[in-house]
Amino acid sequence: MTAKILIVxxxxxxxxxxxxxxxxxxxxxxxxxxGQEALRKVDETDYDxxxxxxxxxGIDGLEVLQHVKERHPAVDVxxxxxxxxxxxxxxxxxxxxxxxxxxxxxxxxxxLVVDRALERRRLQQENRSLKTEVSSKYRFxxxxxxxxxxxxxxxLIAKCAPTNSTVLITGESGTGKxxxxxxxxxxxxxxxxxxxxxxxNTLSESLLESELFGHTKGSFTGAVANKRGMFExxxxxxxxxxxxxxxxxxxxxxxxxxxxxxEFRPVGSTVTQKTNVRLITATNKDLKAMVQDxxxxxxxxxxxxVFPIHSPALRERRDDIPALAFHFLKIFSAELAKPVSEIxxxxxxxxxxxxxxxxxRELENTLQRAVILATGPIIRQADLSHIIEALPRPDFExxxxxxxxxxxxxxxxxxxxxxxxxxxxxETLKRNASNVTRSAEETGMQRANFQALMKKxxxxxxxxxxxxxETDPA
Numbered sequence: 001m002t003a004k005i006l007i008v009x010x011x012x013x014x015x016x017x018x019x020x021x022x023x024x025x026x027x028x029x030x031x032x033x034x035g036q037e038a039l040r041k042v043d044e045t046d047y048d049x050x051x052x053x054x055x056x057x058g059i060d061g062l063e064v065l066q067h068v069k070e071r072h073p074a075v076d077v078x079x080x081x082x083x084x085x086x087x088x089x090x091x092x093x094x095x096x097x098x099x100x101x102x103x104x105x106x107x108x109x110x111x112l113v114v115d116r117a118l119e120r121r122r123l124q125q126e127n128r129s130l131k132t133e134v135s136s137k138y139r140f141x142x143x144x145x146x147x148x149x150x151x152x153x154x155x156l157i158a159k160c161a162p163t164n165s166t167v168l169i170t171g172e173s174g175t176g177k178x179x180x181x182x183x184x185x186x187x188x189x190x191x192x193x194x195x196x197x198x199x200x201n202t203l204s205e206s207l208l209e210s211e212l213f214g215h216t217k218g219s220f221t222g223a224v225a226n227k228r229g230m231f232e233x234x235x236x237x238x239x240x241x242x243x244x245x246x247x248x249x250x251x252x253x254x255x256x257x258x259x260x261x262x263e264f265r266p267v268g269s270t271v272t273q274k275t276n277v278r279l280i281t282a283t284n285k286d287l288k289a290m291v292q293d294x295x296x297x298x299x300x301x302x303x304x305x306v307f308p309i310h311s312p313a314l315r316e317r318r319d320d321i322p323a324l325a326f327h328f329l330k331i332f333s334a335e336l337a338k339p340v341s342e343i344x345x346x347x348x349x350x351x352x353x354x355x356x357x358x359x360x361r362e363l364e365n366t367l368q369r370a371v372i373l374a375t376g377p378i379i380r381q382a383d384l385s386h387i388i389e390a391l392p393r394p395d396f397e398x399x400x401x402x403x404x405x406x407x408x409x410x411x412x413x414x415x416x417x418x419x420x421x422x423x424x425x426x427e428t429l430k431r432n433a434s435n436v437t438r439s440a441e442e443t444g445m446q447r448a449n450f451q452a453l454m455k456k457x458x459x460x461x462x463x464x465x466x467x468x469x470e471t472d473p474a
Contacts, residue, residue: 006047007019007029009053018110034059035056038052048076052097053080061079061092062091065077065097074124076098076121077096079097079099080101081100081102143183144323150320153311160184165306166279167309170308170310171311172284172311174361176360177242180311181197181242185240188278190236193236193238194235195240196237196240198239198240199242200244208251211230212230213231214269216267219269223267229266234275235276238280239278241282243283245296249297253297255300256297259303287305314359328367332368333371336371338372344379344381345443349420351363367379369386421453421456424453425450
């Protein structure tokens with residue numbers, strides 16, 4: 001993208017010289033002969049950079065600089081000055097100028113300073129864009145989950161995010177505990193400060209302490225230089241300690257001191273450092289049981305369990321599976337450059353009714369595999385063979401003859417179809433609060449045909465999970 005530069009000087013020879021040096025494919029150069037013209041142009045056009053002379057009749061360079069920084073603070077300004085005006089140039093730097101050039105300057109010097117200013121601007125814009133992207137990603141509406149369990153989680157995030165309270169996130173592996181932690185941070189008053197993650201499961205006891213608190217040079221074998229710890233790196237931001245239940249007892253004692261006193265010592269140091277971090281922890285272990293077993297400190301447990309949030313397993317929020325499945329389908333079809341955009345009803349039924357021991361992470365991997373296996377634009381049951389293989393199998397005797405094999409295969413096929421049909425009816429009724437008419441409409445079936453399947457498998461409205469004691473109101 002071509003950078004827009006405005007050169008402001010009352011000497012035509014300076015304007016011509018700067019235009020000649022900078023007028024190539026990288027820059028779109030304009031000029032102004034005085035401060036008044038410069039301010040008008042800056043208000044009308046989005047410039048990336050100003051080259052601004054200090055000494056001009058009427059409005060001088062310092063006044064123009066102050067006006068520009070008040071109205072357009074993102075625009076960088078390089079001052080141009082004579083040797084006798086160096087002190088004024090230094091004052092301009094204090095007012096927000098990026099740099100200054102002493103006249104006369106050579107072409108290479110001018111290009112170097114301009115390129116440095118534009119590179120800084122590019123990095124600042126990229127950093128702002130990344131921050132905006134990350135913050136947007138972890139807004140509640142961008143986290144997939146409309147089921148009651150997830151709505152409860154969103155409610156807890158909204159309540160605790162604006163505070164500095166320590167949060168404990170519990171839940172099985174793969175349920176998105178880190179996403180909850182990031183949502184808390186990026187919806188808090190600390191969102192513009194660091195969010196630092198430490199996986200407590202991947203480090204030995206000595207390395208974990210060094211990672212958390214830092215170390216001094218020579219404090220242990222391999223400590224060839226001073227190292228900042230994560231409590232220092234995350235200062236004024238949030239520190240997320242994942243797999244917190246795996247922290248050794250000796251490290252737990254040191255963490256307790258940090259939480260209580262808001263201070264720590266790097267490994268090998270005698271100097272105490274202050275820290276201001278918001279602590280968020282997560283675990284898939286039962287910390288209460290660990291306290292009873294003596295493998296987790298009771299005082300630390302109560303210190304981190306100020307605001308608990310439980311991340312539900314995927315099988316506890318099956319209503320979210322279709323939306324999650326299509327979300328991953330969109331990602332992997334684009335990533336793998338395959339035009340797969342649909343999931344058949346049979347395949348979706350398998351996804352919704354699978355127990356997902358690996359939770360959302362397993363669903364993500366399943367959709368990636370399915371997109372790879374798909375031979376057309378639709379994910380079908382055959383693309384989910386590992387889920388079909390996990391379905392309960394009938395207890396058949398091993399066939400002895402070819403006729404026995406044919407008979408057993410026929411029974412197995414019928415049994416598989418029956419299992420899927422039965423789950424299809426049961427889950428549809430659950431989603432529609434046992435209303436047969438709405439269930440039939442949702443599936444696109446005639447009410448009589450839907451009822452025929454119910455009768456085939458002896459499924460009654462009062463037997464469904466949400467229909468106990470109810471009658472079909474339709």
